[in-house]
Structure formats: structure tokens, C-alpha cells
Amino acid sequence: MDRIKTDLLVIGAGSGGLSVAAGAAQMGADVVLLERHLMGGDCLNYGCVPSKALIAAAHRAHDMTRASAFGVADVTPVVDYAAVQAHVAGAIARIVPVDSQERFEGFGVRVIRDSGTFVSPTEVEAGSHRITARRIVVATGSSPFVPPIPGLADTPFLTNETLWDLRTLPEHLLVIGGGPIGMEMAQAHRRLGSRVTVIEAGKALGREDPEIAAFALDALRAEGVEIAEETAASHVRGRDGAIEVETKGGTTYRGSHLLVAVGRTPNIDGLGLEVAGIETTRAGIKVDAGLRSTNRRVYAVGDVAGQGQFTHLAGYHAGLVIRNALFGLPVKTRPDIIPRATYTRPELAQVGLTESEAREIHGDKVEVVRQGWEHNDRAIAERETEGLLKIMVVKGRPVGASIAGAQAGEIVNTWALALSAGLKMGQIAGMVSPYPTIGELNKRAAGTYFSPRLFDNNTVKTVVRLVQRWLP
CATH class of the missing domain: 3.50.50.60 (FAD/NAD(P)-binding domain)
Known part of the structure; x- marks a missing residue:
């Protein structure tokens, strides 16, 4: 020894x-x-x-x-x-x-x-x-967690470890699990030419803010991915090229390959x-x-x-x-400072509290700043105008960011820094972003937070008029 x-x-x-x-x-x-x-x-x-x-x-x-x-x-x-x-x-x-x-x-x-x-x-x-x-x-x-679904142990199936051994595109990929891995692989295979069906016992992308998750789910459905939510698999059977997944509701889904992506x-x-x-x-x-x-x-x-x-x-x-x-x-x-991202298109990202979490903890002290992609010039130029940035703010400090849209995984970096360093919205507003970039959305969101405080404030308007009267 x-x-x-x-x-x-x-x-x-x-x-x-x-x-x-x-x-x-x-x-x-x-x-x-x-x-x-x-x-x-x-x-x-x-x-x-x-x-x-x-x-x-x-x-x-x-x-x-x-x-x-x-x-x-x-x-x-x-x-x-x-x-x-x-x-x-x-x-x-x-x-x-x-x-x-x-x-x-x-x-x-x-x-x-x-x-x-x-x-x-x-x-x-x-x-x-x-x-x-x-x-x-x-x-x-x-x-990869392999759930105790009857018949699964006797049926050919893929996980994120064995998927990479495939050399032939699945004709019809069945995916059990509508979390990030399942949805990313579902969209990727659909775009490469497979038919794809996702079978999810709860809500697909259920960990995310529902309003944010909807951007990705709507996009996947529009591209032809079938997503069956609140649909639990009750039995699996089949052989290579002919797989069946029976659900508790009595529906049977048939495909050529099965990917199990229900967690780890x-x-x-x-x-x-x-x-x-x-x-x-x-x-x-x-x-x-x-x-x-x-x-x-x-x-x-x-x-x-x-x-x-x-x-x-x-x-x-x-x-x-x-x-x-x-x-x-x-x-x-x-x-609270650990971000996450899901790399569907559009991407999803989150750091800190979601809106529901923030309201549960901070109640009516929470202000939710909403900023869409539709007026971002870079997004317009690249035809990527579907998106939403939600910033949860308490007493001038961000406590969470929920993002759906092009480059969401990049945009969340700013908010991860803000939470880690305890930055205020004023410091984000003071940042200078290059034009035109998707990242300008962060600065614009901070500006949106301050807009009613500046433009709808009679005291500010009175001060401006007084200063103008006395300036040489």
C-alpha cells in the first residue's frame, strides 16, 4: 500500500x-x-x-x-x-x-x-x-436521474451522457422532462430536422418566472415542438426506433428515440x-x-x-x-448572487429573486421595472425584438432580475454584478453602454426606474424653473 x-x-x-x-x-x-x-x-x-x-x-x-x-x-x-x-x-x-x-x-x-x-x-x-x-x-x-417509470429499465433511452453517441438524427425525439436540458435539446433537435415531443409532469420550465418562461415556450411551439404539460409518464416500452410513452391521462406518445431529462x-x-x-x-x-x-x-x-x-x-x-x-x-x-441561464432561443436568465419571490419577501416595497426589446436599436436591426427584462427593486437596490430575449445570458451579467456588489439603480443608470448593443437594455431599465421620479415629479419641475430663472 x-x-x-x-x-x-x-x-x-x-x-x-x-x-x-x-x-x-x-x-x-x-x-x-x-x-x-x-x-x-x-x-x-x-x-x-x-x-x-x-x-x-x-x-x-x-x-x-x-x-x-x-x-x-x-x-x-x-x-x-x-x-x-x-x-x-x-x-x-x-x-x-x-x-x-x-x-x-x-x-x-x-x-x-x-x-x-x-x-x-x-x-x-x-x-x-x-x-x-x-x-x-x-x-x-x-x-442523470433515471426515474422509476415502469418499463423504462427495459427500453432503450438516452440521457445527456449518451446523447452524444448518436450519429443518426432522431426521426421523432420524445423528451421526458421539460426543464432546461430537456427544452434546450428539444429545440436544437427540432431545428436540425427532428420531430420533437416534450412530456412534462408539471409546468415546462417551471422554475422560471411564468411570464419569462412563456417567451421560450411560445417560441418552441411556434417552431413545431409539441409540449405536453401536466402530463406524467406512467409506462415506457419499445425498442430502437419504436418507443412508446404512455401517460397517466391515457395518451400514448410514439417516437423513434427517447431522451430522459428529469434532473440529476x-x-x-x-x-x-x-x-x-x-x-x-x-x-x-x-x-x-x-x-x-x-x-x-x-x-x-x-x-x-x-x-x-x-x-x-x-x-x-x-x-x-x-x-x-x-x-x-x-x-x-x-x-442570492448565483445567476442561471437556459440557452433556448430566446434565451432565459435569472439572478436573485423572481417577482413572486420578491413580493413574498418584501411585500409592497417591491417595484418591478419592465423593459422590452422592441425599442432596442440593435434588436431591431437583427430582428430579435421579442424579449422582456424585469428588475425587482427594493429601496433603490435591485434584488432580482428575470430576463427573456436575445443574449439574456449576457445581459444577466450586469445584474449579477449589481447584486454581488450591492449596487444601486443609480449606479447602473450612470453606466455608459456602447451603441448599438443589446446590453443598452440594462441602462435603459435603470432609466425607466428613475423616469417617474424625474419627469412626473412637480418638485423637480419647480426646482428646474427656479434654477433657470437665476442662471446667468
């Missing part, structure tokens, strides 16, 4: 684990990193990168069918799905060196490609290695957490506000920490853990 002593042991080489390992090693800590599968984790290999690459291809195909609005003839695209998947693989391959074992070994990290299991509160066994660490970070991520489950099995005194919940490892588990030497970051499933959240967690584990500085997570 190879016995290793280290300052920091990181279990899992996804976004959060890699960020912790790289940061700690470059700051002088002795770091060991365990990874049993692929470097880069879900985001690089199965999630963010491949899905956005597929969406980009689908967007190009869709643009070809509506070019006449710009004076360019519409054409029906010829889609080579195998080539699309090659594009997806190429995007992954270009990023792989950034997350590679060789790069992290160059930082001074010792990388061991094996599973890890706790054998005591401070020791982890990985193959022939027994590692004793002063601090341990669990960053094992999550995996934390990767905690086999870690021996109970041996280390680490408590868990259904969401993952139980952590405090500083991301420490019930074993104070062990932290959890990213999906497995049960606070959300976003790559940028894992990176945020990593920064906090580095500050605490290496320098002993107090840290506390702030869920």
Missing part, C-alpha cells in the same frame, strides 16, 4: 475540483487529485460544452430557413447529423488540454486516476494508495461518507454556509454540495473553499 500525506485531497476532477486543485497548488499547497473517469467532468464531456455546440449548429440551420427577412433567400438546410456530432466532439477536444492531467501535473498536482473511498475521517483509499489529508474536498458532481442526482455512492462522519441529504452532502460537511475537515463543492447544478456555481464554491482551507479566512455562500 502506497501511503501518501498531503495538505489537500480533492476527489473529482470536474469544474469545482479542478479549480480547487489548480488554485491550491499554485498557492503552494501540496495537492492530490483523484478522478475515476474523465478529466473535466460532466460539463466538458457531457453537459455545457457539447450541448452548447449542438445548439450552435441548430441555430445556424434555423437561420438558413428565415434569411429572407434580411434580403437573403431562404433555403432548407441539409443536416449531416454525424458531422454535427463531429463538430460537438471537436469543441470538446479543443478544451480537453485545459483540463488535462498533464496540465494539472504541471501545476504540481499529483493526479491519481482511481475511485476514492473514505476509510477514516482523514483517510481515503484509492486503489493501491492510502491518502491522509489535512483537508479534503469532495467534488464528485452529479449524474448527486454522486455520493461508494465514497464511504458514513465512515468519515459525513451526513447526506437527498440533494447531496450536508454542508454549512462555508461548505464544510459534518466532518469539519471535509468540504463539498459543486453539484454534490446540494446547492445547485451549475458550472459557475462550482467555480464560486472552489474560490470560497480555497480561502478557508488554505488561509483560514471565514467564508459564507451567497445563493
